[in-house]
Amino acid sequence: MLEAHAMASGMGGMRAAGDLVARMEMARGMRIKEAKEYVASKLKVSLRDLTDPIVMGEVRDNLKLGLVAQMPDRPKGIEAKFRIAELLGIEINSVNRFKAKAGLSVR
Amino acid sequence: MKKEQQELLEAAKKSIISFDADKAKEIAKKGLALGITPAVIISEGFVPGITEVGDLFDRGQLFLPELILAAEAMKAGTSICEAALPKSELKEKKKVVIGTVEGDIHDIGKSIVVSFLMANGFEVYDIGRDAPIANFINKAREVNADVIGSSALLTTTMEGQKKIEEELKEAGLRKKVKTIVGGAPCSQGWAERIGADAYAENAVDAVIKIKALTGLS
Amino acid sequence: MAKILQRMGDGRMVEMTEAEVRKDIEEGTKDAAGRAKVPPLSEDEIKHISDIYTRPERIVSVEPGNEVVLSHDEGTVKINAGVCGGAGLGIDCGRMVASELYERALGADIIEYGHIDYSYKPIRPILADERILVERTLLVTTAPFLYGAMPNLGLYTQPEGPFPNPTELLNKGLIKEARESGEGMVEQAVNDIVYIASGIYEAGADAINLDTTGAFGDLDFVAALTATERLKKKYPDICIEMGMAGEFILGIHGAITYDGVRLAGLYSHQQVKLAEKAGVTIFGPVCNIVTSKSCAWNIARVITFTKACVKASKIPIHNNMGMGVGGIPLNDTPPVDAVTRASKAAVEICQLDGV
Numbered sequence: 001m002l003e004a005h006a007m008a009s010g011m012g013g014m015r016a017a018g019d020l021v022a023r024m025e026m027a028r029g030m031r032i033k034e035a036k037e038y039v040a041s042k043l044k045v046s047l048r049d050l051t052d053p054i055v056m057g058e059v060r061d062n063l064k065l066g067l068v069a070q071m072p073d074r075p076k077g078i079e080a081k082f083r084i085a086e087l088l089g090i091e092i093n094s095v096n097r098f099k100a101k102a103g104l105s106v107r
Numbered sequence: 108m109k110k111e112q113q114e115l116l117e118a119a120k121k122s123i124i125s126f127d128a129d130k131a132k133e134i135a136k137k138g139l140a141l142g143i144t145p146a147v148i149i150s151e152g153f154v155p156g157i158t159e160v161g162d163l164f165d166r167g168q169l170f171l172p173e174l175i176l177a178a179e180a181m182k183a184g185t186s187i188c189e190a191a192l193p194k195s196e197l198k199e200k201k202k203v204v205i206g207t208v209e210g211d212i213h214d215i216g217k218s219i220v221v222s223f224l225m226a227n228g229f230e231v232y233d234i235g236r237d238a239p240i241a242n243f244i245n246k247a248r249e250v251n252a253d254v255i256g257s258s259a260l261l262t263t264t265m266e267g268q269k270k271i272e273e274e275l276k277e278a279g280l281r282k283k284v285k286t287i288v289g290g291a292p293c294s295q296g297w298a299e300r301i302g303a304d305a306y307a308e309n310a311v312d313a314v315i316k317i318k319a320l321t322g323l324s
Numbered sequence: 325m326a327k328i329l330q331r332m333g334d335g336r337m338v339e340m341t342e343a344e345v346r347k348d349i350e351e352g353t354k355d356a357a358g359r360a361k362v363p364p365l366s367e368d369e370i371k372h373i374s375d376i377y378t379r380p381e382r383i384v385s386v387e388p389g390n391e392v393v394l395s396h397d398e399g400t401v402k403i404n405a406g407v408c409g410g411a412g413l414g415i416d417c418g419r420m421v422a423s424e425l426y427e428r429a430l431g432a433d434i435i436e437y438g439h440i441d442y443s444y445k446p447i448r449p450i451l452a453d454e455r456i457l458v459e460r461t462l463l464v465t466t467a468p469f470l471y472g473a474m475p476n477l478g479l480y481t482q483p484e485g486p487f488p489n490p491t492e493l494l495n496k497g498l499i500k501e502a503r504e505s506g507e508g509m510v511e512q513a514v515n516d517i518v519y520i521a522s523g524i525y526e527a528g529a530d531a532i533n534l535d536t537t538g539a540f541g542d543l544d545f546v547a548a549l550t551a552t553e554r555l556k557k558k559y560p561d562i563c564i565e566m567g568m569a570g571e572f573i574l575g576i577h578g579a580i581t582y583d584g585v586r587l588a589g590l591y592s593h594q595q596v597k598l599a600e601k602a603g604v605t606i607f608g609p610v611c612n613i614v615t616s617k618s619c620a621w622n623i624a625r626v627i628t629f630t631k632a633c634v635k636a637s638k639i640p641i642h643n644n645m646g647m648g649v650g651g652i653p654l655n656d657t658p659p660v661d662a663v664t665r666a667s668k669a670a671v672e673i674c675q676l677d678g679v
Contacts, residue, residue: 001646001647001652001657001658001663002394002396002399002430002432003430004383004658004660004663004664004667005394005645005663005664005667005679006394006430006431006432007383007385007660007664008383008384008385008386008663008664008665008667008668008671009385009386009390009391009392009394009667009668009671009679010391010392010393010394010431010433010679011391011392011393011394011433012391012431012433013394013427013430013431013432013433013467014427014428014431014466014467015431018391018393018394018431018432018433019427019433019434019466019467019468021393021433022393022395022433022434022467022468022678023468023530025393025605025606025640025677025678026434026468026530026531026563026605026606027530027561027563029605029606029638029639029640030640031640031677032392032393032640032676032677032678035393035640035677047389048388048389051388051389051391052388065466066466068427068428068431070428076464076466077462077463077464077465077466078462078463078464080466081466084466091561092530093525093528093529093530093561094462094463094469094528094529094530097459097526097527097528098462098463098528
C-alpha cells in the first residue's frame with residue numbers, strides 16, 4: 001500500500017526533495033505550497049524539479065544532501081543532515097544532539 | 108387514531124430523546140388511560156424515540172452517558188406498559204451473549220453495542236474482552252441465548268470468530284443460536300466466509316441486525 | 325449501459341454503471357455534509373471524482389508537481405513485525421534496517437518508528453531501549469524521523485490498567501463513577517505520553533506522533549491535547565503530529581472539555597482548531613470506511629469531511645489513508661487501483677499537505 005500511495009501522490013523522499021519539503025512542514029508548520037516554494041528557492045530549482053529524481057539526484061549530490069543510491073565518500077545519515085540543516089536554515093534535533101554529545105557545541 | 112392519542116405517542120418518543128424517565132412513566136400511564144394498547148405505546152411511541160437516540164449517537168450529536176439515560180427512560184416507560192400487557196402477550200426478552208474474542212483487549216465498540224442492545228430491550232450478557240471461545244459457548248448454553256455477538260479489532264484475533272462457529276457446531280448448539288460479528292477488520296464477506304448469520308457495521312446496525320435475527324423486525 | 329469495475333469498502337470488485345458511480349458519490353457527500361454540517365462537494369468536484377473512479381487504468385496518479393508529503397504511521401514496524409495487527413510482513417530485519425529500507429527503497433518522505441504494541445503505556449518500562457535504537461538509527465538515516473504510538477486509553481482500564489472501565493460503569497448506570505474513572509485515566513495517560521515523548525525527543529527524533537487519537541473517545545482526545553500542550557511548553561521546537569481515530573469524537577465522558585470546548589461530537593474541521601491551540605504541528609483527520617458501500621461513495625464522504633478540515637486549518641493536514649481509512653478498502657493488502665484512486669482524488673480536491 002505504501003508503494004501505491006508513493007506512486008499516486010508521493011514526493012519520493014530522498015529520491016527527490018520529499019524529505020526536505022517534509023522537514024519544512026515539520027520544522028516550521030509550513031503548508032505544502034509554502035514548503036515547496038521555500039525548498040525550491042533554497043535549492044535554486046523549479047517547483048516541478050522538486051519531484052524529478054534526475055534533477056534532484058544531481059542537486060543533492062552537488063549540495064551534499066544525501067542520496068538514495070549509496071556512493072563512497074558522499075555524506076550519509078547524520079552527515080547529510082548537518083548539510084540539510086545548514087542549507088534549509090532549520091534546527092534538526094538529531095544534529096544538535098549529535099553536536100552536543102560529540103562536544104562540537106555548548107548547549 | 109385520535110389526535111390526542113397521536114400526540115401522546117409523539118410525547119412518548121420525545122421523553123426518550125430528552126432522557127426523561129419520569130415523563131416516560133407519566134406518559135405510559137396516560138396512554139394506557141387513553142385506551143392505547145401497551146404494545147402500541149411501546150412500538151409507536153418509545154421505540155421510535157430510542158431509534159432516534161441511536162441515530163443521533165451515530166452522528167455524534169448524543170453521547171454515551173445520554174444514551175444510558177435514554178435507556179433508563181425507555182425502561183421506565185416500557186415497564187409500565189409491559190405490566191399492563193396480558194400474560195399471553197408478554198414476550199420473553201431476547202438474550203444476547205457478547206464479548207471481544209480471546210487475545211483482543213479492544214472493547215469500546217463492543218461496550219457501545221451492549222448499551223444500544225440494553226436500550227432496545229435485550230437481555231445482554233457481556234462476557235468482557237479477551238474472552239476465551241469456551242466462555243461464549245458456555246454462557247450461551249447457560250442462559251439459553253438467542254444470539255452470540257463477537258467483536259474483534261485485529262485481523263489476527265478475527266480467527267476467534269471463526270472458532271466460535273466451529274465450537275458451536277461441535278457443541279450441537281449452532282442451530283439454536285444465531286451469530287453476529289463486528290469490529291474494524293470485519294465485513295459482510297467475512298461473516299459469510301465463516302458462516303456467521305450477520306455482520307454489524309456499527310452499534311446502530313447491530314441492533315437492526317439482531318432484531319432481524321430474533322424475529323423482532 | 326456499460327458496466328465499470330468498482331471496489332466496495334471491503335475490497336470486493338463489483339460492476340457498476342457510470343450513473344451508479346455518480347449517484348454513490350452524490351450520496352456519499354450528502355451523508356458527510358449532513359453529519360458534519362459542512363458544504364457538500366460541488367458539481368465540478370463530484371465530476372472529478374467520477375472521472376477518477378471510472379477510468380479503466382489500474383493505477384492513477386496526480387500530475388507532476390502536485391505531489392505531497394507522505395508520512396507512515398508505524399511504518400517501519402510493519403516490515404519486521406510478525407503480526408502488527410495483521411499488517412506485519414514478518415521480515416526479520418530489525419527496525420533500523422527497516423528504516424533504511426523505507427528511506428532508500430520505498431521513497432518515504434518521513435520515516436516512523438513505533439513499538440510493536442504501538443501504544444504509549446507499554447513503552448514506559450522499555451523507554452531506554454527505544455531511545456538507544458532511536459539514537460543509533462538517527463546516525464544512519466537522513467529522512468525526517470517520527471516516533472509514534474497511540475494514547476490508547478483503553479489500556480488504562482482493568483484488568484490491564486488500574487481504572488474501572490468507564491463504558492462498563494456506564495452500562496450499569498453509574499455515570500458519575502464512569503466519568504471519575506475516565507478522568508483518572510486521562511491523568512495517567514498524559515503522564516505516560518509526556519514522559520515517553522520527552523525521552524524519544526531527547527534521543528533526537530524530529531517529531532512525535534500521537535496516533536489514533538480519540539480511539540477511546542473524548543477522554544483519549546483530551547489526553548492527547550493536554551500532553552501536546554505540556555510537550556510544547558517543555559520543548560517549543562518539537563514537532564507533534566496528531567492522527568485521529570474517527571470522523572467525530574465519541575462521547576464516552578460526554579462533558580469533558582478543552583479550552584472551554586466540549587470534545588464529544590466534534591468533527592475533523594472542529595478537532596483541528598483545538599489541535600492547533602494545543603500546539604500540534606501536523607494534523608491527520610480520519611474517516612473510516614463503510615464496508616457495505618462502494619469506494620466511490622466512501623471517498624466522496626472522506627473528501628467532504630477532509631476538505632472542510634483543510635479549509636479550517638492553519639497547520640498542515642496529512643489525511644489518514646490506509647487499511648479501512650480514507651476511502652481505502654479494509655484489507656491487509658489493499659488493491660492498488662483503490663489506493664491510487666483515493667490518493668489522487670483526496671490530494672487534488674482537498675489540497676492536502678500530505679497523506
